[in-house]
Amino acid sequence: MGLKRKQMLTGQKAFFEQKLQNRLSLLSGRGIEAPKADKDTLVRKFRAAIKAVNSRTKFITDNEKKAEEMVKIKAERAAAPLKEQEDGKAEKPKKAPAEGKEKKAKGEKKAAPPKTAEGGKSRKAAESPEVGKA
Secondary structure: OOHHHHHHHHHHHHHHHHHHHHHHHHHHHOOOOHHHHHOOHHHHHHHHHHHHHHHHHHHHHHHHHHHHHHHHHHHHHHHOOHHHHHHHHHOOOOOOOOOOOOOOOOOOOOOOOOOOOOOOOOHHHHHHHHHHHO
16 A cells, blocks of 8 residues: 555545535535535435545554655664674573483483392383282
C-alpha cells in the first residue's frame, strides 16, 4: 500500500465529500432540514463511504509510521560501535569440563554393569521362571 494507494483514497474522499455537499444543498433547496436530511439514504451512503476511506487512510499512515520506526531502529543498530558487539562475543567464558565426568580415550569401552553371583543374570530374572513353575 504505497503512495499511489494513498493518493487514490484522498481522491475518493474528495469525490464523496463533493457528492455529499451536492446532496445536502439539493435537500436544503427543497426545504428539508438537517435532522431529516441525516436520514436520507444517499446522505447516509456518502457519509459511510467517507468514513470507510478515512479508516483505510489511517491504516496506511499507521503502517508508514511503523516502517519509519523500523528504519530508525535498524540505523541505530548499524551505527552501534562494532567494538561493543565484538567485546560481547569475546567476554563469554569457555566452559571447563565437569569434574565428575572424565573423557574416555578412543579405545576405551563403557564399563559393564556389576554382575551377580549367578553368572551375570540379575536375581529377578533368575527367580521369575521358578515363580512361574510353582
